[in-house]
Amino acid sequence: MPISSFYGLQTSLRGLLAQQRSLDVTGHNVANASTQGYSRQEAVLSASDAMQLQAGAVQSGAGAHLGTGVDVQAYRRVRDGFLDLQYRAQATRLGEEAGVAQGLGNAELSLAEPSDDGINTQLSNFWDAWSDFANAPEDSAARQALVEQGSALADSFGTVDKQLALVASQAQEEYDTLTAPGGKVNQIATEIGQLNDTIKRFVTGGDPPNDLMDRRDQLLDDLSTLGQVSVEDLGNGSMKVTFGGPGDTPLVDDTTVNFPPALSAPSGRLGALRDLAASPGGRIASLRADLNTVAKTIADAVNDVHDGDGTGPKFFNYTAGAEAGSLSVAVTASTVRATATGLKGANDLALAASRLRGGDGDEAYRAFVARVGGEVSQANRQEANAQALRDSVDDRRQSVAGVSLDEEMTGLIRFQRAYQASSRAMSTMDEMLDVLINRTGRVGL
Amino acid sequence: MRITTGMTQRSTLADLNRINERVTKAQQQASSNRQISRPSDDPYDAARALQLRESLAGVKQYQRNIKDGQGWQETAEEAMSSITDSAQRARELLVQGTSDTTDPAARESIAKELDQLIAGIKQNANATYEGRYVFSGAATDVAPYLDGATDTFQGDTSTLVARQVGPGVSLEVGITAESFLGSGSAPGDGKLLDTLRSVAANLRSGDAAGMKADLTKLDTNLDEVLSSRALNGARQNRLDAALSRMGQVEEATTRQLSDTEDADIAETLIQLNSQQTAYQAALKVGANILQTSLMDFLR
Numbered sequence: 213m214p215i216s217s218f219y220g221l222q223t224s225l226r227g228l229l230a231q232q233r234s235l236d237v238t239g240h241n242v243a244n245a246s247t248q249g250y251s252r253q254e255a256v257l258s259a260s261d262a263m264q265l266q267a268g269a270v271q272s273g274a275g276a277h278l279g280t281g282v283d284v285q286a287y288r289r290v291r292d293g294f295l296d297l298q299y300r301a302q303a304t305r306l307g308e309e310a311g312v313a314q315g316l317g318n319a320e321l322s323l324a325e326p327s328d329d330g331i332n333t334q335l336s337n338f339w340d341a342w343s344d345f346a347n348a349p350e351d352s353a354a355r356q357a358l359v360e361q362g363s364a365l366a367d368s369f370g371t372v373d374k375q376l377a378l379v380a381s382q383a384q385e386e387y388d389t390l391t392a393p394g395g396k397v398n399q400i401a402t403e404i405g406q407l408n409d410t411i412k413r414f415v416t417g418g419d420p421p422n423d424l425m426d427r428r429d430q431l432l433d434d435l436s437t438l439g440q441v442s443v444e445d446l447g448n449g450s451m452k453v454t455f456g457g458p459g460d461t462p463l464v465d466d467t468t469v470n471f472p473p474a475l476s477a478p479s480g481r482l483g484a485l486r487d488l489a490a491s492p493g494g495r496i497a498s499l500r501a502d503l504n505t506v507a508k509t510i511a512d513a514v515n516d517v518h519d520g521d522g523t524g525p526k527f528f529n530y531t532a533g534a535e536a537g538s539l540s541v542a543v544t545a546s547t548v549r550a551t552a553t554g555l556k557g558a559n560d561l562a563l564a565a566s567r568l569r570g571g572d573g574d575e576a577y578r579a580f581v582a583r584v585g586g587e588v589s590q591a592n593r594q595e596a597n598a599q600a601l602r603d604s605v606d607d608r609r610q611s612v613a614g615v616s617l618d619e620e621m622t623g624l625i626r627f628q629r630a631y632q633a634s635s636r637a638m639s640t641m642d643e644m645l646d647v648l649i650n651r652t653g654r655v656g657l
Numbered sequence: 658m659r660i661t662t663g664m665t666q667r668s669t670l671a672d673l674n675r676i677n678e679r680v681t682k683a684q685q686q687a688s689s690n691r692q693i694s695r696p697s698d699d700p701y702d703a704a705r706a707l708q709l710r711e712s713l714a715g716v717k718q719y720q721r722n723i724k725d726g727q728g729w730q731e732t733a734e735e736a737m738s739s740i741t742d743s744a745q746r747a748r749e750l751l752v753q754g755t756s757d758t759t760d761p762a763a764r765e766s767i768a769k770e771l772d773q774l775i776a777g778i779k780q781n782a783n784a785t786y787e788g789r790y791v792f793s794g795a796a797t798d799v800a801p802y803l804d805g806a807t808d809t810f811q812g813d814t815s816t817l818v819a820r821q822v823g824p825g826v827s828l829e830v831g832i833t834a835e836s837f838l839g840s841g842s843a844p845g846d847g848k849l850l851d852t853l854r855s856v857a858a859n860l861r862s863g864d865a866a867g868m869k870a871d872l873t874k875l876d877t878n879l880d881e882v883l884s885s886r887a888l889n890g891a892r893q894n895r896l897d898a899a900l901s902r903m904g905q906v907e908e909a910t911t912r913q914l915s916d917t918e919d920a921d922i923a924e925t926l927i928q929l930n931s932q933q934t935a936y937q938a939a940l941k942v943g944a945n946i947l948q949t950s951l952m953d954f955l956r
Contacts, residue, residue: 336714557797582704585696614661
């Protein structure tokens with residue numbers, strides 16, 4: 213079978229078109245160089261099916277295959293699914309550590325220590341007031357000052373307790389907002405369900421929609437900071453996403469969204485928020501319990517002294533179980549006692565109360581502050597640690613899937629040159645045909 | 658490893674953030690002059706700083722307590738000094754009265770002066786500090802002695818009045834007048850007031866033997882007053898010692914607090930400077946890395 217004279221034009225055309233597509237993909241990559249979650253793409257080129265020449269095409273008498281140029285086989289998304297898994301695991305951890313660090317950091321701020329406004333200063337002023345009262349038990353100004361200072365101390369405990377409660381309730385509120393119908397989890401789940409549907413249809417048709425798959429991966433990344441995510445590929449482009457606990461009903465199963473999720477063990481930010489807000493047993497609840505113990509220690513010590521032999525009036529009132537929040541001064545300037553003897557200048561009780569300075573109450577409060585500080589500093593350390601791990605996994609992922617502008621520029625030159633060469637081949641072919649058509653058979657003219 | 662544009666940007670930004678954080682921290686330390694601004698900066702040192710602050714406040718309060726006690730005791734000392742003078746004068750009068758040459762009219766006038774001395778001693782015993790009777794024991798609102806002929810001690814002797822002068826240390830400051838003046842002739846306790854009343858009576862009646870006995874008693878009474886003064890003086894010394902010790906403790910605690918809480922200015926400034934230099938270097942390098950690409954070198 214003779215080969216058509218126009219055969220080479222077709223080969224060059226294929227080359228032109230393929231290089232053009234490659235340039236298009238390069239343009240797409242460059243345009244998305246800084247798009248969050250974008251994976252670089254490449255046009256996979258391969259030699260097109262060769263033309264089979266019959267026997268006798270070559271000198272040996274055998275047949276042969278003559279190349280027909282190049283075709284675009286696929287537009288491939290360059291991504292490593294294994295790194296995605298690693299990234300999501302680290303993102304979940306970071307979400308959790310960051311959430312805890314943030315909550316505890318707020319709790320620490322509410323202590324206002326060390327400063328001149330914290331409980332420590334109020335406590336020290338309170339002991340001062342007892343001493344002043346002991347120095348001048350007959351002085352009504354000293355009595356009044358002591359009662360005022362007692363109230364100020366009680367208020368400080370109340371304020372810190374309220375601030376801590378606020379941290380817990382804010383965490384609960386954020387948790388509720390995130391997991392509510394229409395909240396972030398719900399939005400992500402719904403969109404993944406829709407994407408599953410679309411992607412499945414394209415994949416079944418043989419053309420994987422790269423950018424939609426990027427979008428779905430991005431949603432899974434977002435979801436993984438909120439809680440632990442596990443993904444099962446259903447084989448047809450669709451996937452099953454389990455969220456917030458390994459044994460839970462899948463949040464998205466193919467196109468079905470099961471909302472609300474059971475969240476048996478969410479970890480991630482949701483886990484952190486739940487851990488902060490839980491009452492009892494939560495981190496903030498445990499701090500408040502400690503603060504209550506401190507308030508109770510101080511109040512009991514002062515009361516024991518002030519009621520003398522146990523029959524006199526108490527100095528502080530409180531509700532058991534909520535000591536810090538309910539602490540109040542039970543006496544007035546006229547009923548506060550420096551002594552049980554009734555002698556105006558006797559100061560045995562006031563002296564005993566002022567001797568409580570630096571005792572168990574002060575110590576308990578300092579231990580409480582040290583505990584809060586220790587927990588915050590540990591949470592900060594763990595957050596930094598998780599951040600470093602997530603960043604390093606992200607780097608590895610970006611190393612595979614990210615767009616390198618240098619690389620794209622190189623590609624640009626490569627494809628442009630190839631395009632130019634193909635068009636040169638076409639021109640050559642054209643000149644050859646020109647000779648054949650216009651200048652052949654004109655001998656003697 | 659394939660390095661992509663996104664990676665370079667991310668790591669540059671992360672590095673800048675990290676250095677910036679350190680610069681901010683150093684700035685905070687330099688401007689606040691504190692190395693601990695939150696408990697989490699160093700939980701152990703923060704708790705220590707709280708303790709030192711509390712101790713420092715305590716020391717200042719103890720100093721105030723001591724000064725109050727000192728004022729109290731100075732008042733007592735002045736009063737007792739006057740009482741001593743009066744008792745000595747009474748002794749002189751008594752010696753004069755026992756002389757055989759003194760006639761009844763002269764003894765009467767000596768007895769009158771003695772009555773005045775007794776009234777003066779009682780007045781001195783009613784000395785007050787900031788409106789409180791210093792010799793009444795815990796009953797500071799009650800004058801120890803009434804004017805007139807009744808010499809019964811009105812104050813309280815059962816309860817001690819003390820000041821806290823250090824952690825766990827309290828010092829008794831009150832001295833009751835009863836211990837050296839007594840309650841007069843009604844109980845006949847042989848103390849100064851009782852003796853002086855008896856001297857006056859004996860002078861008037863001209864009882865020479867009684868006056869002789871009074872002289873011995875008066876010497877004993879003078880010793881009692883002096884020993885009370887000595888007790889008060891010893892307490893004053895203890896308060897002075899406590900005050901100077903508190904001064905030392907205050908100095909030491911302030912230094913420890915400063916060591917724990919305050920930033921070392923030289924070190925902080927050097928830190929700040931080196932962090933700022935690092936930040937500028939990172940900015941410069943970042944600017945170079947981020948701007949450069951193959952595009953700069955293609956036509």
